[in-house]
Amino acid sequence: MTTKTETASDCKIVTFTLGKQTFGIDMGALIEIREWDEPTPLPNVPTFIKGVSNLRGNVIPVVGLAERLGWEPSVLHARSCILVVSISGKQAGFLVDEVNDIVGITRGEIQPAPEVETIESSVIDGLVRISTRAKDGTRDENGTMVLLLDLEALSLTKHLDMAA
């Protein structure tokens, strides 16, 4: 993964947590954030596909993102929600533990993710450090590491093509 060092082209990311990790996706891909609503289960699909849900007349798959990324499945709680995103024209909902913030970053800040010996190292597009808001409103100067997700690599069809 190479880092693009374009200068000061700001982009916004939505950050959310899965377990103890903070992730980010490009804000442009986000369609909406919904409350968790039990989707209709589908037969004969990988377990990370939780089922399908009705998004204003569209049938969209709901994906357990933690499982999809190989982490422990999310445990549902009051702040669980679904990020509805558009990936190359297809819509999907990702179950996440909590949505945190919308932050502006510059491309230059993105650092490459370490090459990992997994089947799909490309899922993480890069790493970026952001300062987070502490409870008292002040900024935590140490900041948090955000794993930027490559949505294209998460495309459900693509994954299945690979599995096949």
Added chain:
Amino acid sequence: MSDELDEIQAIFFEECTEGLTTAEQGLSAMQAGDVSAETIAGVFRAVHSIKGGAGAFGHADLTAFAHKFENVLDEVRAGKIAPTPGVVKVMLSSFDVLSDHVETAKGLAPRPNDAAALAALEKVLADKGADDGAAVPAAPAPAPAPAPVAAAPAAPAEDEFGFTPVAFSLDDFDTPAAPAASTASWTIRFKPSRAALANAGEPLLIIRELETLGATIEAVDVSDVPGLRDLDPEDAYFTWTLSMPGDVPQSDINDCFDFVAPDSLIEVTRNEVEAPAPAFIPVPVIEVTPAPEAAAAPEIDLIPFVPVTATIEDLTAQVQQVVADLAAAPMTPTPAPAPTETAAPKPASEASQTIRVDLSKLDLLLNLVGELVIRNSILADRLSPADRQRVELPELARLTRQIQDNVMSLRAQPIKQAFSRVPRMLRDLSVETGKTIELETVGETTEVDKGVIEKIGDPLTHMIRNAADHGLESTEERIAAGKSPAGTIKLSAEQKGARIFVRVQDNGRGINRERVKAKAIEKGIISADAVLSNEEIDQLICAPGFSTAETISNISGRGVGMDVVRSNVEALGGRVEIHSVPGEGTTFTMILPLTLAILDGMIVRLANQRFVLPLAHVLETVQPEAGQVKRTSPDSEVIDMRGEYVPVKRATEIFGLNDDRKVEDSLVVIVESEHGKVGLVVDTIDDRREVVIKSLDQNLHPIRGLGGATILGDGSIALILDIEALVASTNRYTPKGLAA
């Protein structure tokens, strides 16, 4: 401004399409032997309307051609030209050229070469003239139909201007008596209806149009103008008397009155100088009164202009005929053959009126209505039981359902739309190949989503061309093979579950598998030692770059045809099947999904989850008694249906759902499939309703055993079962069976 014009022009083209459809139906009926006055008049009206609109939008070529076509139709309508098969054939090919002209006017095609068609039309007209010369004098040719339309404008041989010399007659009004002019002239009396202005029938425009033809105003009768106190400035009170040079064809004068308001008074009389003084023969003055059933339509009936020909007797007889028919007209139940319509462009009532709507708007509407239904039921849930009993809520629910049903039906269109261009295409192909081809269509009313209809046009064209060019033998070959000389192409459509089957079947020579295989090896598509089944060889003709045609013909043989068919159909999520029997013919079947179709479904529960079972497959439902379902192996069961053992499948097992329900507590739905009858075990049946199929692959990928999903009234999703796939799969749940 130009946008507005474009919009109006778009409406005109839409009307052209309707008109062409009507004309084609009429001509096909004529070809089949129906030469009733009604049919002919329908075709005439359609062509006339196209001509009128084309003129208004300045499509000169289209107007000119339509005009010539119309002339022939007019003569046929008048009984001057007998609608013999030969004449009908000329008209059919003229119709094709007319369609091309419309395409040209739309800017979609280059200007067609209409010389041949024009010549053929001219010839028909000329032949008629010759016949008349023999038959003469004057009396109208025997009409093929009793309708007086046939009797009315019966003209003897035309002069170079296309008008008919007739003995002159004057009306019995206060117009100046026949002017002592040396040439013939027309006298036109025009009194617009009182409501003319309100109906956009501005008399000035009509008078100006007449003036452009050379008319001059002789007199204006203002006697009807009331006193100032009673005068309504928006009413029309004047009566004009105009004179027109005699060399103007009567049809041109008639055309000026095409768009005149109903209840107007129009008289056109011809003053012929050298006529043997029958002088003041009263020409019937007819108030144009729309027949009651036609009153709502904004169309105009014109008076048939009675040509006075040879003798007073003839004239009187005709007048009596017309008057009698006019008197009878309002009582005639059908407005179509009403004698009052001569040149009036009447919107063909049988053709469906359409409005062009952007498809995406319909999609949006459908989604919004879905939302409305969901909100509706949420509202019902939130209300107290007492409030729920009030009449308003069920009313609202009912209305919402009706809206939903209607919106759903908007997207589904009969597949006829895709089939409609085939007859025309086959006529062309018939000419190009010299083969006689008969077309049979079945299942035109099958409703398919509009999007599918639009996309199967190209594959269908290729399949038809392929069948006509490669499938069918030449007439000589057919006779040699002991077949009927005419080849048949059968086009059919049917819905089976969540799929549409469109078949193109020819009774030709079938696929020559030896040659196909040899060609495929030659083209390097398969290796020389490949061992292929018959079906695999048949499939080769869909391979890219494959063509067995010896020479590249204009029709097919560029080696792209069937390849295009396959890729187009696969892009739609469908597949192409080929079935061929040597010497008997080939059947191409496009199996298409209903990406967004309406499905009549049964809502069933499996392991308490709701599923939709397509009703088309359901034969019957039974509640099995103890022992009625018997196990034949650890993995298979049968149900005893009145002595017939029907295999039983458990969808819950196929889907890997947990279900410990005993079969006696369940229901067995007997379904019909390609693999015969099968019993499906379900928990219960909830409901029966029409559902919109939403494809899963829009956002995910197809899942084996599921034909899609639908959104139920409460907003939840129910999955639609694909019976064929379920039945074909084994009873045992295979986790790897996914995404196949």
